[in-house]
Amino acid sequence: xxxxxxxSRTGHFSAGRACAALWALGRxxxxxxxxxxxxxxxxxxxxxxxxxxGLSGAGWHLVRAKARxxxxxxxxAEIFRALPDLLPPRLPGSTMEPGEEDAFVAGYEQQLAxxxxxxxxxxx
Numbered sequence: 677x678x679x680x681x682x683x684s685r686t687g688h689f690s691a692g693r694a695c696a697a698l699w700a701l702g703r704x705x706x707x708x709x710x711x712x713x714x715x716x717x718x719x720x721x722x723x724x725x726x727x728x729x730g731l732s733g734a735g736w737h738l739v740r741a742k743a744r745x746x747x748x749x750x751x752x753a754e755i756f757r758a759l760p761d762l763l764p765p766r767l768p769g770s771t772m773e774p775g776e777e778d779a780f781v782a783g784y785e786q787q788l789a790x791x792x793x794x795x796x797x798x799x800x
Contacts, residue, residue, distance in 0.1 A: 687764035688776040691723040692783025694762040697755050698730030700791045703799050704752040705737030707744065711788055711799075714781035723768040723780060734759065751795045762787070 699711050717726070734756060741752030772780060792799055 686776070686779045687766055687768050688723060688772065688779040689783035690762060690764035691727060691768055692717070692780035692785075693787040694759065694764075695723070695726055695730065695780075696784045696787035696791065697759055697762050698727070698734060700788070700795070700799060701734055701737045701741070701752055701755045702730065704748045704755070704795075705740035705744070714785045717772075717781055717784065718777050720771055721777070721780075722771055727763070727767055731759075748798055751798055755791070 695717075696711075703709065703711070738749075738752050738756045742749035768776065
């Protein structure tokens with residue numbers, strides 16, 4: 677019988693964490709939009725596509741956050757610098773199965789909660 681990998685050690689969990697970081701970075705830079713609910717990542721989602729969209733604008737969001745004030749700029753720089761460590765070694769490139777969705781959502785929700793605790797009103 678094969679053993680199931682702990683969710684925090686899967687590429688999907690890491691991809692979820694990176695997705696939350698990219699949302700927070702975008703929020704700090706653009707200042708608009710609500711964080712997607714974790715359940716919004718269920719049903720025919722492909723992590724590499726989600727991350728590609730977020731990563732393509734990450735630098736711009738950093739610049740915009742810095743222009744919106746020192747506190748936002750500092751928070752955005754911290755998140756931007758953390759991105760390489762949040763990304764999985766291989767980006768999951770296929771539609772997520774239910775267990776993979778669970779791991780992705782768990783990583784996303786965990787990282788988003790961390791940023792909300794740390795940066796509070798900046799993400800509201």
